[in-house]
Amino acid sequence: MDRPWTHLRAALVLVAAYAMATLPLEVGLPGEDVLFLLQRPLRIRQGWGLYGAGPDHAYRLEVWVDDGLVYRSQDPDHTWRFPLFNHRRTKPITVSYCHGEKGRNERAWRSYVLRAVLEDFPEAQSVELLCTRSPWPGDQPQRFQSAVTSAPRWRWRSR
């Protein structure tokens, strides 16, 4: 119990507990900057404001191919490429697009969806990514924003 190692271990555990308790608060306590820097390489920054609030409206994504609906959020009859829009690693981009946040990955996302459409519907002439917005409970969807592209140039236009 009196070996130096046990004291060093106790001190390190104390530092770790201090970091876990104080870093989420970001109040500028001593050593905070150093601890933040240590966390960055492993992407383990502490800060857990998980699920504070829900969205202010009910947003839905719709994917239209040649005026035919192939995907709509929460619609069991239109589930084309469901994982692309709903996997936890891709969903944040879908959500960001539909909430109207001009995310850095929006262009890549649209291009990827277009390639997927042309893979599954090689004869397609137009594609629209439409986001609707409705006051809760979500039964009055209105066009919120959309991007359309069509053959032969396949350049996206926002509506």
Add this chain to the structure above:
Amino acid sequence: MNPWTWWVQRVGRPVDARPITLVLQLVVAVLLWDLLSIAWLDLSDAVLFLEADGGLTKRPQSFSILPEPWGGRAAWVTAILAAPFIVAGKGRKIALVVFLVAHSQLGHWQWPGDRGIDRILRTVLVVLLFSDASRDRPPRRVAAWPVDLLTWLLVIIYLDAGYAKLDAEPGWLSLETNELYTILADPLAARLDGVWWAPYQWFFALGGLFTLVLEFSAPLMLFRRTRAMWAVGGVFLHVGIWATMGLGIFPAGMLALYPILFRPWTEKALDRLGSWSGREPPPVSVPPSEG
């Protein structure tokens, strides 16, 4: 006894290593499942490549050291190859370092998809890396500090999640448009039909009350008498999240940490499993000093 002596004795007190090792195995298994899902859901091009090469992410974050265009795929394959070694206990410490670096690099590479649960589970792995419980053949008893540190981490996570809910409008107890209702009926992220469930706001207000009480009572995890009781509520919370939301590994990842909260039962279950498989169970009675 002075406080420092008490602290040194506390972090060094011996506990059964098996629940800690089990948490390590479960966490890595959950992360492995998540990594494999990228392939079987046909998302590897989308997730593992950058925009210039047909992926969804414009560019990686500054701490990425991965070369383009194959860096994301290399990190993904490396993490997948390292995971079974951690679960099986073969070269575990080295495999854990490799897995941590590869998984965090994948996080830097495809940062929009690297979520809170990834940070939580990597934090857990960093803690367990330094425990004797993550050796290939752990001793029967190890120092208790990883148990205390992970319990403390869970307390902070739940408290912070509760704190984040206080500013929400109209709020988690509202009978108008309850926050829990808007989360669980969000068409982009969850499974409940918002129209069908709209008349039952009282149900979500009760759920919101349960969530707030649970999250703000998280310090009960710190006490032996109340820890398991609190954890039962936590299990209900995460099973509810799993049933109603499409959050991927979040519920499973959090529940993977619960064997530590249910430690006496975990030890008994492992004893029975050991007897059933013909292995002699180690003596695992909880010492009186354990809190």
